[in-house]
Amino acid sequence: MALAGRLDGLRAGFDGAGVEALVVTNLTNIRYLTGFTGSAGELLVTADAALLVTDGRYAEQAPPQVADSGTEVAIAGTDRRSLVVDRLHGSDRVGLEAGSVTWAEQRRLAGWFEGADLVPTEGLVEELRQVKDAGEVARIEAAAAIADAALADSVELLVAGVSERDLAAAIDHGIRTRGADDRAFETIVATGSNSALPHARPTDRTLGQGDLVVCDFGAVVDGYRSDMTRSFRVGGPSGGREDELRDAVREAQAAGLACVADGVPLAEVDAACRGVLAAAGLADAFIHGTGHGVGLDIHEAPALSGSATGTLRTGHVVTVEPGVYLTGLGGVRWEDTVLVTADGHRALTRAPKAD
Numbered sequence: 001m002a003l004a005g006r007l008d009g010l011r012a013g014f015d016g017a018g019v020e021a022l023v024v025t026n027l028t029n030i031r032y033l034t035g036f037t038g039s040a041g042e043l044l045v046t047a048d049a050a051l052l053v054t055d056g057r058y059a060e061q062a063p064p065q066v067a068d069s070g071t072e073v074a075i076a077g078t079d080r081r082s083l084v085v086d087r088l089h090g091s092d093r094v095g096l097e098a099g100s101v102t103w104a105e106q107r108r109l110a111g112w113f114e115g116a117d118l119v120p121t122e123g124l125v126e127e128l129r130q131v132k133d134a135g136e137v138a139r140i141e142a143a144a145a146i147a148d149a150a151l152a153d154s155v156e157l158l159v160a161g162v163s164e165r166d167l168a169a170a171i172d173h174g175i176r177t178r179g180a181d182d183r184a185f186e187t188i189v190a191t192g193s194n195s196a197l198p199h200a201r202p203t204d205r206t207l208g209q210g211d212l213v214v215c216d217f218g219a220v221v222d223g224y225r226s227d228m229t230r231s232f233r234v235g236g237p238s239g240g241r242e243d244e245l246r247d248a249v250r251e252a253q254a255a256g257l258a259c260v261a262d263g264v265p266l267a268e269v270d271a272a273c274r275g276v277l278a279a280a281g282l283a284d285a286f287i288h289g290t291g292h293g294v295g296l297d298i299h300e301a302p303a304l305s306g307s308a309t310g311t312l313r314t315g316h317v318v319t320v321e322p323g324v325y326l327t328g329l330g331g332v333r334w335e336d337t338v339l340v341t342a343d344g345h346r347a348l349t350r351a352p353k354a355d
């Protein structure tokens with residue numbers, strides 16, 4: 001991964017944010033900028049330096065992890081305040097990440113920087129994280145391939161009598177044994193009326209013949225996540241209402257995916273999915289946004305919703321995941337994680353969507 005340019009990319013946003021330095025406290029953002037994977041630390045970025053302040057647990061781990069980014073490491077004890085303040089000497093306007101600094105931290109930092117203005121900033125690092133480099137794409141693609149294989153390992157359990165919990169455990173087992181660091185989030189397996197809940201948790205409920213089953217899961221490789229949903233009918237297609245729903249949402253997803261390309265408004269992808277479902281009389285059953293960015297976080301910018309204002313850019317990795325949810329009957333969702341390219345997209349999740 002191209003860690004070396006990331007700090008300079010961040011500094012390029014300082015003027016626009018009205019800051020001379022930034023205190024990065026979001027650990028995912030610290031990881032993105034420096035490579036540091038520890039669970040405690042703050043990163044100070046000035047015009048010409050970057051300093052990661054962490055504690056003794058990371059004295060061995062941190063320096064080699066951050067070396068490629070050009071970040072220095074300081075192991076803090078009781079001198080934490082002086083380490084930070086000394087390094088920011090001369091900066092009058094110090095940015096904080098408004099979305100990750102707690103009230104208590106803000107008060108603590110205000111005490112540290114008595115002579116400076118503390119400036120709330122939003123999304124400076126998250127903006128950079130939207131466009132993935134080749135190393136990041138390779139990691140997401142590896143995670144997606146593991147999830148594809150974990151599902152293929154588990155499809156024999158998509159039969160009447162198996163519980164949601166056991167099917168989810170089989171998928172999780174496949175994700176782990178095929179080399180992922182972890183699951184990207186808690187695997188969703190929802191069947192029958194449970195599938196009408198977009199974020200259902202697996203229960204002891206067993207799959208019944210003819211039930212809808214929604215499986216939404218992903219893997220993590222070197223910090224990067226994948227996200228995919230497949231929807232099934234237990235026992236295979238019968239030509240009934242469950243299959244009509246699966247077809248309608250599959251068509252909606254195809255319409256959304258067909259829009260995905262560099263320069264396309266985010267809201268256009270959402271509108272394409274929604275248009276297909278409206279024509280099928282299912283507009284009111286599609287109760288969430290169409291997709292989201294995926295990377296170090298499972299949900300990150302950009303959001304693909306009707307109110308989104310930006311455009312897709314080459315290097316974005318996003319999901320397209322329309323769904324319908326009908327109380328009592330159940331739900332259907334199809335989701336893929338795709339890389340946005342100049343003239344379209346490349347699917348990173350590839351498990352079959354045919355019956």
Ligand code: ZN
Nearest residue numbers: 216217227228
């Ligand atoms: Zn998902």
Ligand code: ZN
Nearest residue numbers: 227319321335
């Ligand atoms: Zn998703």
